[in-house]
Amino acid sequence: MASITSKLYSDDVSLLVVLLDTNPFLWSGENTTTNSLSFPKFLTHVFSFLNSILLLNQLNQVVVIATGLNSCDYIYDSSSSPTTVESLENGRMPALCSKLLQNLEEFLARDQELNKDESPPGIASSLLSGSLSLALCYIQKVFRSGPLHPQPRILCLQGSSDGPEQYVAIMNAIFSAQRSMVPIDACVIGAQHSAFLQQASYITGGVYLKPPQLDGLFQYLSTVFSTDLQSRSFLQLPKPVGVDFRASCFCHKKTIDMGYICSVCLSIFCKHHKKCSTCGGHYLVSCKISGFQV
Amino acid sequence: MSNFGTGSRYEPKNTTNGEERQLTGEGEEEDEEDEEGNGRGMAAWERAYADERSWENLQEDESGILHAIDNKVLHHAQYRRRIRSLFSSATTSRIQKGLIRYLYIVIDLSRAASEMDFRPSRMAVVAKHVEAFIREFFDQNPLSHIGLVTIKDGVAQCLTDLGGSPDSHIKALMGKLECSGDSSLQNALDLVHGYLNQIPSYGHREVLILYSALSTCDPGDIMETIQKCKKSKIRCSVVGLSAEIYICKHLCQETGGSYTVALDESHFKELLLEHAPPPPAIAEFAIANLIKMGFPQRAAEGVVSICSCHKEAKVGGGYTCPRCKARVCELPIECQICGLTLVSSPHLARSYHHLFPITPFVEVSSSLVNNPHHRLPKTCFGCRQTFLAPGNKSSFHVACSKCNQHFCLDCDIYIHESLHNCPGCESRRFQSK
Numbered sequence: 001m002a003s004i005t006s007k008l009y010s011d012d013v014s015l016l017v018v019l020l021d022t023n024p025f026l027w028s029g030e031n032t033t034t035n036s037l038s039f040p041k042f043l044t045h046v047f048s049f050l051n052s053i054l055l056l057n058q059l060n061q062v063v064v065i066a067t068g069l070n071s072c073d074y075i076y077d078s079s080s081s082p083t084t085v086e087s088l089e090n091g092r093m094p095a096l097c098s099k100l101l102q103n104l105e106e107f108l109a110r111d112q113e114l115n116k117d118e119s120p121p122g123i124a125s126s127l128l129s130g131s132l133s134l135a136l137c138y139i140q141k142v143f144r145s146g147p148l149h150p151q152p153r154i155l156c157l158q159g160s161s162d163g164p165e166q167y168v169a170i171m172n173a174i175f176s177a178q179r180s181m182v183p184i185d186a187c188v189i190g191a192q193h194s195a196f197l198q199q200a201s202y203i204t205g206g207v208y209l210k211p212p213q214l215d216g217l218f219q220y221l222s223t224v225f226s227t228d229l230q231s232r233s234f235l236q237l238p239k240p241v242g243v244d245f246r247a248s249c250f251c252h253k254k255t256i257d258m259g260y261i262c263s264v265c266l267s268i269f270c271k272h273h274k275k276c277s278t279c280g281g282h283y284l285v286s287c288k289i290s291g292f293q294v
Numbered sequence: 295m296s297n298f299g300t301g302s303r304y305e306p307k308n309t310t311n312g313e314e315r316q317l318t319g320e321g322e323e324e325d326e327e328d329e330e331g332n333g334r335g336m337a338a339w340e341r342a343y344a345d346e347r348s349w350e351n352l353q354e355d356e357s358g359i360l361h362a363i364d365n366k367v368l369h370h371a372q373y374r375r376r377i378r379s380l381f382s383s384a385t386t387s388r389i390q391k392g393l394i395r396y397l398y399i400v401i402d403l404s405r406a407a408s409e410m411d412f413r414p415s416r417m418a419v420v421a422k423h424v425e426a427f428i429r430e431f432f433d434q435n436p437l438s439h440i441g442l443v444t445i446k447d448g449v450a451q452c453l454t455d456l457g458g459s460p461d462s463h464i465k466a467l468m469g470k471l472e473c474s475g476d477s478s479l480q481n482a483l484d485l486v487h488g489y490l491n492q493i494p495s496y497g498h499r500e501v502l503i504l505y506s507a508l509s510t511c512d513p514g515d516i517m518e519t520i521q522k523c524k525k526s527k528i529r530c531s532v533v534g535l536s537a538e539i540y541i542c543k544h545l546c547q548e549t550g551g552s553y554t555v556a557l558d559e560s561h562f563k564e565l566l567l568e569h570a571p572p573p574p575a576i577a578e579f580a581i582a583n584l585i586k587m588g589f590p591q592r593a594a595e596g597v598v599s600i601c602s603c604h605k606e607a608k609v610g611g612g613y614t615c616p617r618c619k620a621r622v623c624e625l626p627i628e629c630q631i632c633g634l635t636l637v638s639s640p641h642l643a644r645s646y647h648h649l650f651p652i653t654p655f656v657e658v659s660s661s662l663v664n665n666p667h668h669r670l671p672k673t674c675f676g677c678r679q680t681f682l683a684p685g686n687k688s689s690f691h692v693a694c695s696k697c698n699q700h701f702c703l704d705c706d707i708y709i710h711e712s713l714h715n716c717p718g719c720e721s722r723r724f725q726s727k
Contacts, residue, residue: 072721074678116724130721133709137676137717140708168650171643172714179433179712203640245638246589257591257616258634260584263394263496265649266437266642272584279390283584 011230015061015150017135023126023160037214045217065131070114072130076100125163132173159190202243370703392498392575395438398486403446404477406507416506430570436641447475450482480512496583499528506535588616588634602630647714655692674702
């Protein structure tokens with residue numbers, strides 16, 4: 001039995017972890033981009049895409065994690081023991097849809113209950129850092145399961161804007177993914193580009209795409225994001241263009257070309273200050289560090 | 295008649311004395327016909343004894359019965375001890391860490407480094423692990439610099455200057471691996487002291503000495519040198535490979551470093567990698583300063599320019615220094631033309647987890663776990679691994695004290711050593727008390 005499995009485990013078996021943005025402000029708001037794509041239509045595109053992943057290879061696995069407004073949770077895991085009764089007729093397909101929808105509904109109900117009165121109106125950001133952390137923990141479990149395992153990757157279907165309070169957590173997740181060699185792909189369905197996801201894709205070697213026409217979302221997903229990692233080497237995928245790695249200063253939040261860094265806490269300032277606002281260190285001398293020989 | 299010329303290919307592991315090895319080597323040659331082969335030709339059952347030392351995985355309990363050691367729980371217990379020692383001082387206050395480090399690695403290439411108690415020799419093991427350490431160091435401290443110094447024939451020589459590129463150090467190290475002569479601690483300290491005095495005042499000065507010898511041959515008074523280092527605020531740490539030496543212990547105690555002695559190769563690797571994350575900093579050691587840095591943008595594709603690091607024309611790629619507009623190939627780097635330190639925001643972000651560490655998870659007491667009245671989660675929050683071991687008893691796991699989510703041991707290690715985010719805390723917008 002073991003030798004047969006090892007023959008089936010070729011390089012193109014993938015584990016795809018999909019992070020679905022379920023932020024109600026994104027889907028129900030007056031956002032003009034998502035007016036062309038309602039949440040139910042979005043889900044049909046995603047379900048067709050997930051089915052196609054599972055059909056590409058018998059051993060492919062799909063895990064779906066929902067990125068909510070107030071919480072994140074696992075919605076679907078294709079490798080968990082299926083309730084075999086419903087899956088007998090048409091393979092795994094109907095079971096995927098019904099199970100996923102059921103779990104998603106329960107998740108959204110729980111997420112809404114967690115709303116507090118003082119939450120601000122408008123499109124708030126969803127908890128991307130939480131779902132990225134969950135995805136990475138799951139992927140580590142797969143790595144530990146032995147020498148024969150699928151190649152994992154993460155796909156973020158994100159529409160909410162970046163929450164600056166999550167910057168450190170998202171960067172930690174990105175560096176951990178880079179070390180484990182897990183690419184983070186991003187398909188942005190919101191109105192504006194996401195700087196965090198652009199950096200994530202660039203650093204981890206994933207693909208970043210903001211589809212110009214959302215009613216053809218399935219087309220973009222199946223041509224760009226469904227190929228396994230082995231095949232990506234001979235495909236022409238969207239290249240990273242214009243990734244801005246400049247930092248923003250802590251005082252005005254504008255991006256700067258040159259700035260001053262506090263040597264204790266690494267806070268970034270655009271002008272010379274007498275005192276660091278983050279760590280309280282006093283700067284004695286304004287040293288022009290003209291460069292120690294490298 | 296036995297063959298002396300071919301030497302012993304089958305080396306027993308536990309001898310450090312060269313003579314003893316020679317004798318048993320000859321004995322083995324005679325048995326060559328009987329065994330399957332030595333070294334390369336060993337059967338799997340022989341390898342279990344020769345290479346893996348399978349008897350070491352057993353331990354006796356009080357009644358004398360042998361049990362196999364449960365490696366997983368042991369590994370986790372080791373990791374917990376390490377975390378606890380790091381967090382021993384007040385967990386709520388954030389300990390200041392030296393993030394901009396100037397570290398000299400002093401490698402002992404004296405006669406003692408050719409000893410074979412570490413296979414194939416101490417020098418080879420040290421070189422291999424120093425390469426891994428350098429990469430790990432730059433991964434965790436992108437704004438820091440490393441320099442290499444070797445001690446050979448009683449003289450200390452600088453192998454590479456303080457620099458930020460890992461490949462140049464590794465190449466230089468691998469090219470010069472010969473050992474001879476005595477080892478001199480004082481010469482090494484003098485040399486390093488001279489170099490570290492020239493660095494900017496905001497940098498943390500550190501020395502890591504990898505010492506194989508059991509003695510030191512010094513031209514003068516080493517105590518004076520130690521006091522000189524202490525006054526210059528250089529933090530010296532030593533990782534010994536042979537035995538504990540008083541002078542190393544004294545040096546580390548005086549300068550505030552750590553002294554550890556490696557028991558075997560994997561222990562050495564662990565001890566070495568402990569020096570990669572920034573050590574707790576003593577505030578007076580480095581003066582807080584504002585360092586001017588540049589954040590270059592990536593040059594447009596298809597632009598031809600002369601690269602300032604390789605001095606040749608290159609097409610596309612690269613970064614442009616915001617002050618003098620010179621082209622550089624990679625970051626972080628110091629611009630060769632105007633001397634501005636060029637970094638990108640991810641490099642700074644790599645160090646943020648040192649500033650905002652997550653608290654260690656607490657163990658879930660077994661009495662609570664097996665109590666049927668408490669409804670505790672049955673699966674790990676991070677990876678959905680079930681806690682139920684065979685027999686329907688919940689196995690040992692941990693929980694976060696802030697968000698009360700339960701995690702398995704493997705997730706615990708991964709979260710604290712690599713991810714630095716608690717998935718439970720990140721997945722809750724409003725923390726319920």
